[in-house]
Amino acid sequence: xxxxxxxxxxxxRVRMGRPGAAGAGRDRFGLAGVAQDFDPRIVAxxxxxxxxxxxxxxxxxxxxxxxxxxxxxxxxxxxxxxxLDAEQTxxxxxxxxxxxxxxxxxxxWGYGLADHYVGYLAANALGNPIAPTHRVAAAEARLHSxxxxxxxxxxxxxxxxxxxGEVQGDWLRTVHGYIEMDxxxxxxxxxxxxxxxxxxxIGTPYHWGGRxxxxxxxxxxxxxxxxxxxxxxxxxxDLQLAALGSDKDVAPAGLARGDLAFFPGHVGIMADRxxxxxxxxxxxxxxxxxxxxxxxxxxxEGHDPAVSGMKRVR
Numbered sequence: 001x002x003x004x005x006x007x008x009x010x011x012x013r014v015r016m017g018r019p020g021a022a023g024a025g026r027d028r029f030g031l032a033g034v035a036q037d038f039d040p041r042i043v044a045x046x047x048x049x050x051x052x053x054x055x056x057x058x059x060x061x062x063x064x065x066x067x068x069x070x071x072x073x074x075x076x077x078x079x080x081x082x083x084l085d086a087e088q089t090x091x092x093x094x095x096x097x098x099x100x101x102x103x104x105x106x107x108x109w110g111y112g113l114a115d116h117y118v119g120y121l122a123a124n125a126l127g128n129p130i131a132p133t134h135r136v137a138a139a140e141a142r143l144h145s146x147x148x149x150x151x152x153x154x155x156x157x158x159x160x161x162x163x164x165g166e167v168q169g170d171w172l173r174t175v176h177g178y179i180e181m182d183x184x185x186x187x188x189x190x191x192x193x194x195x196x197x198x199x200x201x202i203g204t205p206y207h208w209g210g211r212x213x214x215x216x217x218x219x220x221x222x223x224x225x226x227x228x229x230x231x232x233x234x235x236x237x238d239l240q241l242a243a244l245g246s247d248k249d250v251a252p253a254g255l256a257r258g259d260l261a262f263f264p265g266h267v268g269i270m271a272d273r274x275x276x277x278x279x280x281x282x283x284x285x286x287x288x289x290x291x292x293x294x295x296x297x298x299x300x301e302g303h304d305p306a307v308s309g310m311k312r313v314r
Contacts (some may be wrong), residue, residue: 001006001108001275002193002216003180004025012240013115013194014058017132017276022094022186031036036289037299038054038058040118041089041117041118041235041236042111042115042116042117042234042235042239043058043118043237044099044101044109044110044111044116044118045058045060045093046060046109047061048061048062048112049061049062049063049064049101049102049109050061050062050063050064050080051063051064051066051099051101051111052064052065052066058224059089060284064101064102064112066099066100066276067099067100067101068097068098068099068100068110068129069097069098069099069100069114069126069127069128070095070097070098070126070127070128070129070130070162070220071092071093071094071095071096071098071125071126071127072094072125072126072127072176073124073125073156074093074094074155074156074157074158074161074232075092075093075094075161075211075214076091076092076121076125077090077091077121077122077209078090078091078092078112078120078203078209079118079119079121079307080119080120082104082105082107082109082120082175087208087209088207088208088209088210088307089117089119089209090112090115090117090209090211090220090235091159091209091210091211091212091220092121092125093157093158093160093162093211093212094100094136094157094158094163095130095132095135095162095163095164095255096113096114096160096161096162097112097114097187098110098111098112098114098121098126099111099112099113100126101122102218103208106122106123106124106258107120107121107122107149108120108121108122108123108125109122112235114232114233114250115223115233115234115235116234117234117235122280130162130163130164131164131242132163132164132187133163133164133165133172133186133187133188134161134162134163134164134165134172134179134184134185134187134229135160135161135184135185135186135187136157136158136160136162136163136179136183136184136230137164137183137185137191137228138157138158138159138184139158139181139184139213140157140158140159140183140213141156141157141158141161141179141180141184142155142156142157142174142179142180142183142290143155143156143157143174143177143179144177144178144179144180145169145178147168147169147170147171147173147178149180151178152175153178153257154249155176157179158211158214159197159200159201159213159224159228160210160211160212160214160227160258161177161185162187163176167181170182172184172215173194175185184289190228190229190230191229192227192229192265193229193257194225194226194228194229195225195257195258195259195269195270195271195277197224197225197229198222198225198269198271198277198286199271199277199288199291200222201213201216201221201224201277201279201286202281202285202286202288203286203287203289204285204286205284205285206279206280206281206283206285206286211223211224215283216223216279216286217266217279218266218268218278218279218280219235219236219239219240219267220235220279221236221268221269221277221278221279221302222240222260222267222268223235224242224278226313228252231313231314233259235275237262237265237267238265238268240267241248241261241262241308241309241311242268244260244309244311244313248311248312248313249309249310249311249312250310250311250312251310252310253272253273253309255270255273255291256270256272256273256312257270257271257272257311258309258312258313259310259313260310260311260312260313261276261291261307261310262307262308262309262310262311263294263295263298263303263306263307263308264298264306266278266298268280268294270291271288274290274291275289275290275291276288276291276294277288278288278294282297295307
């Protein structure tokens with residue numbers, strides 16, 4: 001389940017206003033003004049630094065203009081703090097853009113360009129930005145050292161990774177190596193059936209913060225499936241539910257393939273009116289099961305209502 005990876009009890013608060021002298025000879029000051037709420041998952045503010053984009057609405061000691069970068073590893077864990085022991089909250093895929101605000105001690109801090117999700121990742125995961133020409137449309141795509149399937153190659157890119165290159169026959173030539181065209185789709189060629197993307201992930205291990213076939217969580221699965229259809233949803237399930245709004249509501253009797261069913265801290269995509277595909281902690285994998293069973297399980301856990309909403313994305 002992937003809702004509220006930030007502070008669940010209350011949103012962080014900062015005070016806007018001008019510094020006021022705390023007393024002669026002192027180097028401290030107080031702030032006064034209107035309190036502003038923000039969600040630290042999607043608003044880049046730390047006690048010492050903030051994204052310059054929020055300078056007009058939130059106070060910070062310093063502001064930084066982001067530097068555009070992209071992920072140069074097959075995938076990179078985004079963490080809540082600059083430590084390998086910190087919780088993984090999301091994952092940046094190869095070629096995806098990252099707005100870099102700070103680098104300290106080998107850790108980069110900023111946010112993903114597609115979903116504005118804030119966090120830390122290893123600085124060596126980032127390189128120059130790219131203008132992607134294709135995306136990986138297979139479960140995995142190998143980067144070969146030559147345009148030959150027998151040439152081998154150590155890097156395997158996950159579904160949804162973005163690449164830039166030149167088509168040479170049955171291959172795409174990139175600065176990192178060659179990828180078979182059969183594993184790719186043009187960057188503006190979208191999948192008409194996001195539920196099929198989710199179905200292809202059935203059996204994938206459940207992993208909090210994951211977005212690949214090596215491990216994925218509930219909102220990561222939904223984000224990946226609808227991203228293939230050209231619709232970039234927020235990262236966490238509560239953010240997805242809020243972003244879709246009341247105009248996207250659908251009645252239970254009218255559920256159809258591709259619709260989303262939301263639960264407290266959870267989300268899945270409908271295979272049909274009665275079957276939900278979701279990355280489930282219950283099975284610790286991506287699974288398809290009767291929607292009625294999922295609802296009953298949440299009700300048995302004491303959630304009332306058991307269903308938070310049902311939405312039609314388009």
